[in-house]
Amino acid sequence: MxxxxxYRGRRVVVLGLAKSGVSVAKLFYKLGADVVVNDxxxxxxxxxxxxxEELGITVxxxxxxxxxxxxxxxLMVKNPGIPYSAPPVREALERGVDVVTEVExxxxxxxxxxxxxxGSNGKTTxxxxxxxxxxAAGKKPIVAGNIGLPLCDAVQDATPDNWIVAxxxxxxxxxxxxxxxxxxxxxxxxxxxxxxxxxxxxxxASKRKLxxxxxxxxxxxxxxxxxxxxxxxxxxxxxxxPFSLYEKLEEGVYIDPPYAREGEADKAAEAxxxxxxxxxxxxxxxxxxEVVIMPVAELGLLGRHxxxxxxxxxxxxxxxxxxxxxxxAPLREFKGxxxxxxxxxxxxxxxxxxSSKDTNSTATKMAARSLTEPIVLVAGGLDRxxxxxxxxxxxxxIKGLVALGETRDKLAHVANLAGxxxxxxxxxxxxxxxxxxxAVVRAFAMTEPGDAVLLSPACxxxxxxxxxxxxxxxxxxxxxxx
Numbered sequence: 001m002x003x004x005x006x007y008r009g010r011r012v013v014v015l016g017l018a019k020s021g022v023s024v025a026k027l028f029y030k031l032g033a034d035v036v037v038n039d040x041x042x043x044x045x046x047x048x049x050x051x052x053e054e055l056g057i058t059v060x061x062x063x064x065x066x067x068x069x070x071x072x073x074x075l076m077v078k079n080p081g082i083p084y085s086a087p088p089v090r091e092a093l094e095r096g097v098d099v100v101t102e103v104e105x106x107x108x109x110x111x112x113x114x115x116x117x118x119g120s121n122g123k124t125t126x127x128x129x130x131x132x133x134x135x136a137a138g139k140k141p142i143v144a145g146n147i148g149l150p151l152c153d154a155v156q157d158a159t160p161d162n163w164i165v166a167x168x169x170x171x172x173x174x175x176x177x178x179x180x181x182x183x184x185x186x187x188x189x190x191x192x193x194x195x196x197x198x199x200x201x202x203x204x205a206s207k208r209k210l211x212x213x214x215x216x217x218x219x220x221x222x223x224x225x226x227x228x229x230x231x232x233x234x235x236x237x238x239x240x241x242p243f244s245l246y247e248k249l250e251e252g253v254y255i256d257p258p259y260a261r262e263g264e265a266d267k268a269a270e271a272x273x274x275x276x277x278x279x280x281x282x283x284x285x286x287x288x289x290e291v292v293i294m295p296v297a298e299l300g301l302l303g304r305h306x307x308x309x310x311x312x313x314x315x316x317x318x319x320x321x322x323x324x325x326x327x328x329a330p331l332r333e334f335k336g337x338x339x340x341x342x343x344x345x346x347x348x349x350x351x352x353x354x355s356s357k358d359t360n361s362t363a364t365k366m367a368a369r370s371l372t373e374p375i376v377l378v379a380g381g382l383d384r385x386x387x388x389x390x391x392x393x394x395x396x397x398i399k400g401l402v403a404l405g406e407t408r409d410k411l412a413h414v415a416n417l418a419g420x421x422x423x424x425x426x427x428x429x430x431x432x433x434x435x436x437x438x439a440v441v442r443a444f445a446m447t448e449p450g451d452a453v454l455l456s457p458a459c460x461x462x463x464x465x466x467x468x469x470x471x472x473x474x475x476x477x478x479x480x481x482x
Contacts, residue, residue, distance in 0.1 A: 001098045001105070001177060003108050004028060004033075004108055004109055005031050005032075005109075007028060007031065007032075007033040007074055009032060010033055010072075010074040010075070011033075011070075011072045011073045011074055012033040012036070012073075012077065013036050013073055013076045013077070013088070013092070014028070014036070014037045014076075014077050015076060015077070015078040015079060015082055015086075015089065016038075016039055016078060016081070016082050017039040017041070017046050017048045017079075020079065020080070020101075020151075021037060021048070021077075021079055022048045022051065022150075023150035023151075023152040023153045024102040024106075024150070025037050026052070026055070026057075027105060027109070027152045027156070028077075029055060029057050035058070036058045036059075036068070037049070037059045037060070038060045038064060038068055040061075040062070040063065040064060041061060043061040043062060045061075046061045049061055064088050068088050069088055069091040073092065073095070073097050074097070075097065075100070076089070076092040076097055076099045076100070077100055077102060077104075078101060079101075080169060080172045080174075080175065081196075084099075084174075098177070099175065100175045100177060101171070101173075101175030101176065102150060102151055102152055103151055103168060103173070103176055103179055104176045104177055104178065105152060106151035106154070106155045107151075107155075107178070107179045107180065108178065109152075109155055110155035110158060110164060111158055111159060111160050111162075112142070112160060112162040112163060112164050113163055113164070113181075113182035113183075113320075114163075114166055114181040115163055115165045115182065115183040116145075116166050116179075116181035116184050116210050117130065117145075117168060117185045117187070117316070118168045118170070118173060118185065118186055118187070119185070119186055119189070119207070120187075120188055120189050120190035120360060120362065121190060121305070121358075121362055121363045122187050122188065122306075122309045123146070123147075123168075123169075123187065124146075124167060124337055124357065125309045125336065125340055126185070126312050126316075127145070127147050127167040128147070128334075128337050129309060129310065129313035130165050130313045131165045132334055133313055133314070133327050134165065134317055134320060134322060136329070136330040137317065137326055137327070139317075139320055140161050140162045141163045141164075142154045142157065142158055142165065143165045143166075143167075144164060145165075145168050146166075146168060147167040151166055163320055166181070168210065170193055170196075170206040170207050171196065173206050173207060173209045173210055174197075174202075174206040174209065176209055178213060179210075179212075179213060180214055181218070182219070182320075183220075183320060184211050184214055184218065184219070184220050184221070184238065185210075185221040185315075186211075186220075186222055186223065186226075186229050186232060187223050187226075187229075187308070187309075187312055188223045188225075188226045188228075188308075188362075189228040189229070190360050190361070190362035190363075191361075191386065192359065192360040194384060194385060194386075195385065204228055208232055211232065211237075211238065214236070214237050216237060216238065217238075217239075218237075218238040219238055219240075219319040220232075220233070220236050220240055221241050221242070221243065221312060221315045223242070223243060223244075224244040224247060224252065225244050225245055225246050241253075241315050241318070241319055242315075243311040243314075244258070245259045245307060245308050245311070246258045246261055248276075250278070250280050252277075252278065253276070253278075253311040253314045253315045254276055254278070255273050255274070255276070255296060255307060256273065256274055256276045257272060257273060259307075270297050271295070271297050273296040274292050274294065274295050275294055275295075275296060275307075275311055275314065276290060276292050276293065277290070277291045277293060277318060291325060293314065293325070293327060294328035298328075298332050299331055299332070300332050300333055300334045300336070301334065301336050302336075302341055302370045303341060303366065303367070303369070304369070305363075305366035314327055338354075338469075338472070339354055339355065339356040339468060339469060340358070340367075341353060341355045341370060342354045342472070344475075344476050344480070345476075345479055345480055347479065347482050349449025349450055349451075350447045350448075350452065351452045351453070352452070352453045352454075352475075352479040353371065353452060353453070353454045353455070353456075354455050354472045354475050354479075355367040355454060355472075356455055356457060356468045356471045356472030356475060357468050358456040358457060359458070359459060359460045359461070359468060360458060361388060361390040362390070363456070363458070364377075364391065364456040364457070365390070365391065365393075365394050368394055368397075368454060368456060369394070369397075371452050371454065373451055374398070374450070375397075375398045375399055375452050375453075376399050376400040376401070376402065376443045376444075376451060376452070377398050377400070377401050377454050377456060378404070378440065378443050378453065378454065378456075378475070379401065379404075379407075379456060379457050379458050379459070380404040380405035380406070380457055380459055381404075381405040381457045381458075381459030381461050381462075381463055381464070382405065382406055382407070382462050382463040383407045383410070384459070386407075387414075388410050391458065392414050392418050393418075395417075395418035396419060396420070399446065399451060400420070400422035400423070400443070401415045401423050402425075402426060402443045403424070403426070404436065404464075405428070405457070405459060405463050407459050408425040408426065409425065426438050426439045426442065428464055432464040432465050432470075436464075436471065437478040440453065440475065440479055441482070444482055453479070455472065
């Protein structure tokens with residue numbers, strides 16, 4: 001697409017309301033475009049429509065008009081979650097109209113450099129950490145993107161002295177063309193969102209668009225323990241800065257002594273491990289440097305996966321000019337984000353943890369293996385076609401499973417194959433809140449003092465809940481009121 005100012009007097013269709021749709025519609029309207037906003041939801045379910053109509057923006061709710069995309073349409077900015085198979089999107093593409101997401105428009109007007117963070121797991125925690133660490137380092141971050149604040153709002157409030165710290169989904173990145181973050185981070189890749197992308201090939205390609213326009217003066221931060229991330233490094237134009245739990249790196253951020261990989265004997269005690277930043281230097285003018293930042297045991301977060309999030313955040317902050325020595329204190333203070341391995345309460349000696357943001361099997365394995373207590377797992381949700389066999393080794397380790405949602409029978413089947421004897425399924429005969437409460441009651445009945453009940457669904461929430469946040473909040477309420 002062209003610069004947003006180039007659409008003055010031209011027709012721009014914004015497909016989908018929500019926060020990002022409202023933000024980008026306001027941006028183009030302010031720049032003089034003829035903006036039309038369309039959302040398939042009815043008017044009563046679209047409270048944002050009134051705000052735009054008061055400005056004079058045309059809003060059409062309840063259906064997609066056949067003439068929404070016409071010969072005068074110069075650009076479509078679509079909500080990231082709307083599939084490319086949607087009729088208005090297909091029509092725009094057939095007419096040769098650029099179809100982008102809000103990320104592309106925000107980048108083109110941003111006066112501040114951008115740190116883009118993507119991956120299948122850990123995005124929100126890592127993005128939040130980067131914002132906190134840069135704030136402590138005096139770098140004036142603005143945290144935005146998929147984490148809450150629309151990018152278009154963030155960049156309009158920014159100055160060249162800020163850093164935009166943006167959590168980015170594959171849906172958002174798929175709709176970019178010229179987007180070029182100063183620092184681009186790919187944490188990891190796991191099988192997820194295949195119903196949207198149609199397969200791993202498109203999913204991976206969408207994630208890799210984060211690096212497509214980077215140049216030699218930019219930095220690419222990659223999770224070196226993930227084979228897809230390593231493969232991504234082969235085509236980089238930017239400087240590589242990797243991070244690893246399992247290898248000492250010539251340059252990058254790593255754990256020393258390294259963790260053992262799954263299935264290997266781990267001889268190092270947790271207390272021995274430290275986070276290290278190392279730069280290889282560039283010859284006589286620049287010597288190599290190694291900085292021991294802090295012991296892993298002093299991180300304010302539970303779990304090996306959070307150690308990975310921490311070293312990824314350190315790499316991004318160092319690339320943004322933060323002194324690595326200054327990052328230890330805020331890392332000790334950070335206790336995590338809501339709905340990601342969040343301690344809820346203790347009832348009769350049983351601890352409850354909310355990890356509702358775990359929407360794939362890899363995230364569930366990481367969360368469960370971060371706890372030391374015997375676990376009764378509450379899992380299940382939207383069925384995207386996975387067989388969940390990836391969870392079979394975990395089901396051999398846990399104490400019990402309560403499965404709900406569309407995937408309950410699939411999960412119960414895998415648990416049976418694993419030899420798990422305590423398995424219950426909860427049918428959604430009542431409303432979502434009542435169903436989840438019943439799951440919590442059943443899980444609690446399987447426990448004894450010293451155990452833990454963990455909500456880690458391995459699935460998206462949209463079969464029963466409006467969002468993973470709603471699911472997590474209902475779980476917490478159910479645990480508190482047992």
